[in-house]
Structure formats: structure tokens, C-alpha cells
Amino acid sequence: MAKKKEAPCKRPYDLGKRLELSDHKRVAILRAARAQLESGGFLQLTMNTLARKSGVTRQTIHNLFGTKAEVLEALFDQLALDAGLERMRIVMQQTNTESMLTSFVEVFTDFWAKNRLLIRRIHGIAAIDPEFGAAVEARNRRRQMAATRIVERLDGASGSEETKRKIAVLWALTSFEFFDALAEGCGSMKSAADQVLALVRKAVA
């Protein structure tokens, strides 16, 4: 009674503007996720509200990202990608080792200051969920490597107990959590950053 659908004949298809639209949605979703995460926290952030706030369907979020955890990983990745790579290059291109250390501290305190609330949440999720924690840890490894290389270059030797100690201290002093705790007590982010640098100099140099 009803007409049968024709058989599908494959034909080349270039999605130009459609990809663009799709990307806009990705951006909108991540932006909304960030806002939601910062204001209400992780428990308030539901796929439903996220969909509503970003003007998309819940299903679309699943199509674009996968699970809720994957949305957050994407958010974290974007953050690291936007800021991380180029800044790390700046650090490593310093000729003087001393200024490399300074640059290292500045790059991260700046990063922590600009994304304080978001990173607090993301690290919080990492702390409560071992699986997500592993994902975050993997993404933080670049900082670890950098800290190691800087201290080793500073010390000349590598592998000694003293060097190991310095690496651990530099790592901890430039961690987000330390900055976050410090900023709570200091009046401003700027002075917290200054304090970190001073402490690093005293402890490592």
C-alpha cells in the first residue's frame, strides 16, 4: 500500500557547513559545562541541564562526546590544549636555567589563577574517582617531566637524592592545590603567585 523507500546509493558527501555547526555545538556544550561546573559543582551538573543550557538535546551531547565523564575529559583536554602546549614551549626555550625556573612557575601560577574554580572541580573529580583520576594524572605528566628536567639542569647531576628531593618540592610547590590553598590566605592571586616563586627560589635554587 505504501511506497517502498529506494535502495540507498552511496554518493560522495562533503560536510562543510554541517561540521561547522557541529563544532559550534561542541563549543556551546563545553562552555555551558564549564559554567555549570564552576557555579553549581559536579553534582548539580546533569546531562539534562547541560543540554538545556547549551541549546541542544541530551542525545546530541551523547552523540558528540559519549558519557558524562567524557564531556569533562574533553573540557579538561581543551583547557590543557589551549594553554598548555605553547606555554610549555616558552618555558623550555629559555636559555638561562634560572629564568627557565622562573618562567615555569609563572606559567603555572598564571594558569591556575585563570582557571581556578574549574581546575578545583576537575581535580576534585579526580580525587573522588580513581578512573577519572588516572585520566587527569596522565594529562598532568607534562608538568612532571618539565619539573624534572629543570631541576636536573639546575643541579647538573641527575639521580642524586638531593636532586630527587628538589624535584618533589618543585612539583608540590607548583601544584594547583598548593596555589589554591595559598590564594585563600593571600589577598590576591598575584601575591599568591609571588609567594610561590619566592618559596621555589628558596627551596630549589
Add this chain to the structure above:
Amino acid sequence: MAKKKEAPCKRPYDLGKRLELSDHKRVAILRAARAQLESGGFLQLTMNTLARKSGVTRQTIHNLFGTKAEVLEALFDQLALDAGLERMRIVMQQTNTESMLTSFVEVFTDFWAKNRLLIRRIHGIAAIDPEFGAAVEARNRRRQMAATRIVERLDGASGSEETKRKIAVLWALTSFEFFDALAEGCGSMKSAADQVLALVRKAVA
């Protein structure tokens, strides 16, 4: 057709052994909650599994504690109560201000080391959920007060910029998060504690 129940005549009732049993259950639940939280994290910890692991009904947990968040608050309270009060007294009873500082650092690094995983989770929950975060912050205020008093006594004066700076630094250096980051890099908790003390001495004394 059926017999009517007699009217209830109130009569004094002392629940001696029953309270004891109830307390045993409270303990079992908190113990199970801790284990679950440490091993699987917050997202894995459900009221159902918690009930199963502690040999109680889900409803009983609700009766004894209230909501899931209240279970965790109870867990955190117990932790702080067990260790916190007496230890803080030890710190404050030091005659020498210098040894008061040392004692302060030791008390907390010791505490962090003994409850590392649990505190990491609890602070994680505080970081992702503003409401729970406020509850944790309120319970951490004792440490804040102590740090302030120690530095003020050490400096003689109170209110100066330099004193404020020192308070913030002492606060951050003795935070759990800093210890946690440091312990990751150091081989042992012991050496992490040593590092904290050394840094505090350098920065504050």
C-alpha cells in the same frame, strides 16, 4: 472479626543493650564507608553496597545518619574528633614558640599520612560540591586559628603584612593537598613530612 490492639500504656524503658547494638552498627557502617571510599571512590559508594558491606539495611543507614552526605560528614567528624582535639592541645601546650611550630607541623603531617586516601576523597567531595565544601571548611577552621596564633606569637606583632604573608604560607604548606602532592614525589610519607617541616622553617621562622 479481628481482635483490636490494646491501647498503648506508656511505661519507662531503658535501652541499654539496644543502644550498644545500635552503636556497633554505626561503627560498622562508618568503617565500611571508609573502606569503600578509599578503595572504589565516591561514585562507587552507594547506599546499597554500603548496607550490604556493613550487614545492615539501607533503611537503617538512613535512620541512623540521614542522607548519604550526612554519613560522610559523620565519618569526617569522627576522624577529626578522634585525632584532632587532643593533638591540638599538645601543640598549644608547648612552652617554646619554636617547638610549637614544630609540633604543629608534626601533628598535621602525621594526621595526613595516616588518613591520606580518606582525606583525599573527602576533600575531593568538598571540591566538587559547594555545600559539602562549606561543611568541610567549617571543620578545618581550627587549623586556621592555630596557624594564625602561632605565627602571631612568633612574630610578636599581629596584623602586619609580613605576618599575614607568613600565616598564608604556613597554612598552605601544612595543607593536606600540599602534603599529598609532596608525598607523591618523595619516596615515603616520612620524608614528605620532613620536607614540609624544613620548608616551614625556611619560610616562617
Add this chain to the structure above:
DNA sequence: AATTTAATTTTACAGTATGTCAAGTTAAAT
């Protein structure tokens, strides 16, 4: 020993969240 009392269990329910599926719609690309 019989009865009263309250803790605990059982059972049921409402509300909300996640994640998946299939069919329908829409708009860009051909």
C-alpha cells in the same frame, strides 16, 4: 512468662539520573 517498647527489616513507592535505541525531522550537499 506475658507484655510493652523501640530498633530494625521488609516492602513499596516517587523522583531523578544515566545511557541506549529506533524512528522521524531537518537542512546541507549533491
Add this chain to the structure above:
DNA sequence: ATTTAACTTGACATACTGTAAAATTAAATT
């Protein structure tokens, strides 16, 4: 005009939280 794929819609299964009321159990009282 037709094909294509993103997107929406609506529905579903599952799981967790929190609450309520009746049934059960064991301690405390008489």
C-alpha cells in the same frame, strides 16, 4: 529533486536516592 548525515523526538531499561508504612524482632519491663 534526491541523497546524506546530523539532530531531534520519544521511549525504554537500569540504577540510585530518599521516604513511608507495615511487619518482625529482641530487649526491657511488669
